[in-house]
Amino acid sequence: GAVDADALRDGLVRPFRRAGGDVALRPGGDPVTDVPADAVLIVAGDALQAPELRGLWNAVVYLLLPDEPLATSGGDAGSSAQEAHARYIRQVNPRRAATMIVDVTDPELPRRVFADSC
Known part of the structure; x- marks a missing residue:
């Protein structure tokens, strides 16, 4: 199906790549605040x-x-x-x-x- 590229990029990938940033696992979801520095995003x-x-x-x-x-x-x-x-x-x-x-x-x-x- 169609993917909301902006939501995926801005709500998941960019925050994940920022050191120490909170990451929402789904657009609009609750952020995860304890992502280890060596985490892998799949x-x-x-x-x-x-x-x-x-x-x-x-x-x-x-x-x-x-x-x-x-x-x-x-x-x-x-x-x-x-x-x-x-x-x-x-x-x-x-x-x-x-x-x-x-x-x-x-x-x-x-x-x-x-x-x-x-």
Whole structure:
């Protein structure tokens, strides 16, 4: 689905990067005040490689899921959510832009996929 880039950037990522800053784990949520200096921020969700968010992440892990389009869009085949997800995949190609691809179609045996051209 659509991501509020400004809320994500201003309410989560920038405060997290500020040393000693309070971080709200969700936009508009209660801030966490005891974030250790060596903390790692992991943001999970759909559409996080949208153009307005590019450059915000140090690394991007793309998860290959069973029935990937339906699993990640939250919609039924042919729904507007499914169509929006398909459009996002076509326009952004998040798998290609990811730093790392991990196949989790078998949750008991996740494996890294090397999709380079060598």
